[in-house]
Amino acid sequence: MLNRISTYFYRRPRLTLALFLAPPLIWFLVVYIGSLISLLINSFFYLDGFTGQVIREFTLKTYAKLFIPTNLQIFLRTTVMALSVTLASIVIAFPLAYYMARFASARMKTWLYLAVTLPLWTSYVVRVYSWKLILAQEGIVSWFARLVHLDGLLNWYLSNETLGGPSLSVSPTGIFLVFLYIWLPYMIIPIQTALERVPKSLIEAAGDLGATPAQTFRTVLLPLAFPGVIAGSIFTFSLTLGDFIVPQLFGTSSFYIGKAVLTYQGTSGNIPLAAAFTMGPIIIMISYLLLARKLGAFDAL
Amino acid sequence: MSEPAILFKNVSRHFGEVKAVDNVQLEVKDGEFFSMLGPSGSGKTTCLRMIAGFDRPTAGQIFLYGQDVSNLPPYERPVNTVFQDYALFPHMTIEDNIAYGLMIKGMPKSERVKKANETLDLVRMPGYGKRKPSQLSGGQRQRVALARALINHPKVLLLDEPLGALDLKLRQQMQVELKNIQREVGITFIFVTHDQEEALTMSDRIAVFNEGNIEQVGTPADVYEHPSTPFVAGFVGTSNLIAGEVAQRITGSPKRFSVRPEKIRLAQMDDQIEGDMFVADGIVRDVIYLGLYTRYLVELEGGGDLVVIEQNLRTSSIDVTKIKNQKTRLLWKKEHVSYVGG
Numbered sequence: 001m002l003n004r005i006s007t008y009f010y011r012r013p014r015l016t017l018a019l020f021l022a023p024p025l026i027w028f029l030v031v032y033i034g035s036l037i038s039l040l041i042n043s044f045f046y047l048d049g050f051t052g053q054v055i056r057e058f059t060l061k062t063y064a065k066l067f068i069p070t071n072l073q074i075f076l077r078t079t080v081m082a083l084s085v086t087l088a089s090i091v092i093a094f095p096l097a098y099y100m101a102r103f104a105s106a107r108m109k110t111w112l113y114l115a116v117t118l119p120l121w122t123s124y125v126v127r128v129y130s131w132k133l134i135l136a137q138e139g140i141v142s143w144f145a146r147l148v149h150l151d152g153l154l155n156w157y158l159s160n161e162t163l164g165g166p167s168l169s170v171s172p173t174g175i176f177l178v179f180l181y182i183w184l185p186y187m188i189i190p191i192q193t194a195l196e197r198v199p200k201s202l203i204e205a206a207g208d209l210g211a212t213p214a215q216t217f218r219t220v221l222l223p224l225a226f227p228g229v230i231a232g233s234i235f236t237f238s239l240t241l242g243d244f245i246v247p248q249l250f251g252t253s254s255f256y257i258g259k260a261v262l263t264y265q266g267t268s269g270n271i272p273l274a275a276a277f278t279m280g281p282i283i284i285m286i287s288y289l290l291l292a293r294k295l296g297a298f299d300a301l
Numbered sequence: 302m303s304e305p306a307i308l309f310k311n312v313s314r315h316f317g318e319v320k321a322v323d324n325v326q327l328e329v330k331d332g333e334f335f336s337m338l339g340p341s342g343s344g345k346t347t348c349l350r351m352i353a354g355f356d357r358p359t360a361g362q363i364f365l366y367g368q369d370v371s372n373l374p375p376y377e378r379p380v381n382t383v384f385q386d387y388a389l390f391p392h393m394t395i396e397d398n399i400a401y402g403l404m405i406k407g408m409p410k411s412e413r414v415k416k417a418n419e420t421l422d423l424v425r426m427p428g429y430g431k432r433k434p435s436q437l438s439g440g441q442r443q444r445v446a447l448a449r450a451l452i453n454h455p456k457v458l459l460l461d462e463p464l465g466a467l468d469l470k471l472r473q474q475m476q477v478e479l480k481n482i483q484r485e486v487g488i489t490f491i492f493v494t495h496d497q498e499e500a501l502t503m504s505d506r507i508a509v510f511n512e513g514n515i516e517q518v519g520t521p522a523d524v525y526e527h528p529s530t531p532f533v534a535g536f537v538g539t540s541n542l543i544a545g546e547v548a549q550r551i552t553g554s555p556k557r558f559s560v561r562p563e564k565i566r567l568a569q570m571d572d573q574i575e576g577d578m579f580v581a582d583g584i585v586r587d588v589i590y591l592g593l594y595t596r597y598l599v600e601l602e603g604g605g606d607l608v609v610i611e612q613n614l615r616t617s618s619i620d621v622t623k624i625k626n627q628k629t630r631l632l633w634k635k636e637h638v639s640y641v642g643g
Contacts, residue, residue: 201388204355207375208382209402209453219401223392296392 036282043275054271062272066280071260075280078257081172082240082284085179086233089187092180093232094225097188101195116185124182128249131178135169135250142167165252174250179240186235194228195221223296230292237288241281257281304367306331306457306489307352312361314347321347323513324361329457329491329506331366334483336492336500339510340536348510349459349493353382366456381450382459385466387442389434395421395445396430402453420448423482440471447482457489464499476502497537501525509533526561527639534559534641539608542641547605551581556640562610564637567597568630579638581607581631588625590618597624599631607631 009016045054046061065071100112119127134140145154158164158171165171198221206216244258251259257280265274292298309327313320322344329335337345350356351363354375362371370378381402389398396417397404403413414430421427424444434442443463450458460479464472480503483490494500500507501521508518509532517529528534531542544557552558560579567585574580586606587598595616597609609631613621 199386199388201384201386202390204353204375205382205384205388205390206401207355208353208380209449210376210405211401212376215405219404220390 039275039278042272043279045272047270047272052269054269062276065273066276071277074255074257074260075284077254078241078281079284081176081179081256082237084176085183085240086187086236088176088180089184089236090191090229090233093184093187093191094229097191097195097225097228100188100192101198116188119182120185125245127182128178128246131174131181132169132249135167135174135177137167137169139167139169169250170252171250172252172254175246175256178246178250179236179243182246183236183239186239187229187232190231190235191225191228194225194231198224226296227298230298233292234285234289238281238285241284304331305329305364306333306366307491308364308367309348310362310364312348312351312358312363314344314351314356315359320513322351322358325513325515327508327515327518329489332487332489334480334490334492334503334505336494336504336507337510338494338497338500338507338537340495342512343510344513345493345495345508345510346461349382349461349491352457352491353380353459354378379456380459381453381455382461383443383446383450383463385461385463387434387446387463389442389445389449391434393433394430395432395434395437398434398445399430399449399452401449416452417448420452421445423451423485424448425478439466440475443467443475447479451482451486451488455488457491458483460490460492462493462495464494464496472499479503501537507537509536511536526637528559528641529639531557531559531641534639538562539610541607543601543605543607547581547601547603550603551579552635552638554640557642558638559641560607560633560638562596562608563594565607565609565631565633567609567611567624568632570628570630572630572632574632577635578632579635583607583629583631585624585627585629588622590621595621599629601631 042054043062044058044060045056046059047053048055066075096112096116100109104112132139136142142151142154145151154168157173158167163171163173165174168174168177202220202224203216206220207213211219242258244256244262247254247256247259248262255263257277261274261277264270264277305328307327307329309325312322312325312327314322321342325344325348327348337348339345347356351358352365354370354373354377358371362369364370365378365380389395390401393401396414399417399420400408400413403416408416418427418430421429424447426441426444426448429437429441429445434445437445443466446463464475464479467475476499479490479492492500492503501524504521506518506520507524509516509524511532517524517533519527524533524537528537531540534540534542539562541560541562542557543551543560545555548558549555570582581601583599583601585597586600587596589596589598590613592613594610594612597611599607599609601607
């Protein structure tokens with residue numbers, strides 16, 4: 001009986017494939033694409049300011065609201081934050097990924113993998129709160145600054161209007177540091193994977209043809225690691241764009257996209273505006289990917 | 302130039318306890334096609350990598366046209382390598398791959414593209430410049446790798462088993478072409494291989510490696526006809542080693558000797574024996590018909606086996622097998638015997 005079933009499917013590879021793909025496809029179409037479409041539709045409705053009801057009529061009114069200066073600033077602030085976090089992640093992740101891919105022994109590599117991914121084992125909220133302790137006014141950083149008599153410098157930095165705040169735990173710098181910490185693994189692993197796929201002989205070949213280690217890095221390693229960098233930056237960039245917990249906990253009164261969506265959707269019931277806000281990161285991400293493609297990020301794929 | 306292209310003075314490369322290369326002396330002449338032949342792990346590739354600069358000797362010195370290069374990094378050595386896996390840069394076009402060395406030297410784009418296309422002509426691949434390595438076959442990649450190395454006019458070109466990944470037909474074709482290209486450009490080639498036929502086909506001289514040492518250096522004919530050690534006799538061709546009492550009976554000396562299978566003639570028991578011949582009697586134990594020739598395994602009287610190869614000039618597969626388990630007499634000229642020691 002079982003044999004006959006096997007034979008039946010063996011002779012009909014297309015049917016077998018369809019059966020295999022149906023669950024993920026349904027999931028993908030209904031849950032992913034479906035919710036995106038519903039989001040898109042909602043963003044074309046508007047909230048009646050007087051009754052507080054969502055009016056289901058096609059309008060661009062809600063989108064127009066995105067372009068008032070306060071909201072534009074939210075987009076700008078969030079994008080700059082996402083970019084800074086991404087760039088800093090690349091700078092920190094690359095050397096470590098490079099070491100893991102090219103020099104670390106198999107044993108050392110296992111330990112480093114563990115060390116890199118270990119933070120992901122614990123709850124995101126717990127880790128974020130632990131940073132609260134590190135960055136708070138009476139926290140470890142301030143304590144250390146006082147210990148080495150650099151508290152003056154720290155206070156001077158915090159008095160900076162765009163970067164500082166009452167303490168590190170309530171400042172854009174704090175948000176930046178926490179984002180950098182929580183998204184870093186998502187940058188290290190793709191870069192490491194990309195670098196590991198570069199055969200050693202390519203690096204030897206570049207040297208053999210006269211390239212100094214710096215030239216080899218620029219002309220061979222970096223271009224081949226670039227898809228990994230882009231993959232990692234898609235994580236860090238989009239995760240930062242959409243996150244609302246970190247700005248909530250470490251932010252001053254300034255909004256970020258995620259926090260804005262949460263507020264409009266949850267607090268004021270303005271689902272159309274929240275939906276329109278969500279379109280922002282999607283459009284930013286698409287532009288980012290198009291730019292990456294133009295830079296040749298996907299050529300080596 | 303009278304200066305040797307490559308000179309090894311007491312070169313060793315030890316990896317901890319493992320002596321990959323142990324106190325090797327070697328001289329490669331200018332303009333030579335020189336092969337390093339040996340089984341894997343014999344130290345030939347390590348020697349090549351030390352010439353390229355990817356590895357450094359733990360002792361001894363390496364000279365390139367008189368200059369001590371032992372401690373120069375690869376990018377400061379006027380040698381280029383064709384890698385076993387070709388090592389083409391996957392993100393660059395064929396043109397950019399070939400012109401890579403020129404780009405590093407700072408040659409303007411238009412000039413180096415022109416040179417790259419000239420070099421593509423040299424390796425008989427005109428018009429392939431705009432493609433990517435992934436669009437080429439193994440044999441084509443091999444040519445591109447060769448072009449990428451040759452374009453820099455290295456003083457010595459190093460080839461690390463470059464034909465290993467090709468199928469037999471293509472390999473034989475490339476052997477001839479490599480030799481032709483080498484004659485055309487006149488650069489010293491050092492060719493690493495484990496394939497004795499490849500080494501015999503192309504080389505001016507061959508160094509046979511074994512366990513980190515060089516067993517013999519000589520022309521293909523030297524190495525084949527007069528192996529100086531049992532290892533060389535066995536690795537280059539079929540071994541046919543006879544020693545001790547049986548050797549005493551045949552040659553009058555117990556020294557170990559080697560004789561190539563195609564030099565031996567199967568004779569009748571009553572055939573005339575001339576003075577310059579050695580003779581041995583035995584029984585044919587095995588007959589393998591291989592079309593072009595037949596291999597016979599003959600068990601000698603008093604012990605020991607000899608392999609005999611005879612061309613099938615007049616015989617067919619039925620004829621040759623008749624001799625199986627028959628008594629036979631083997632004859633070969635004394636000059637075809639090499640005393641290999643050991």
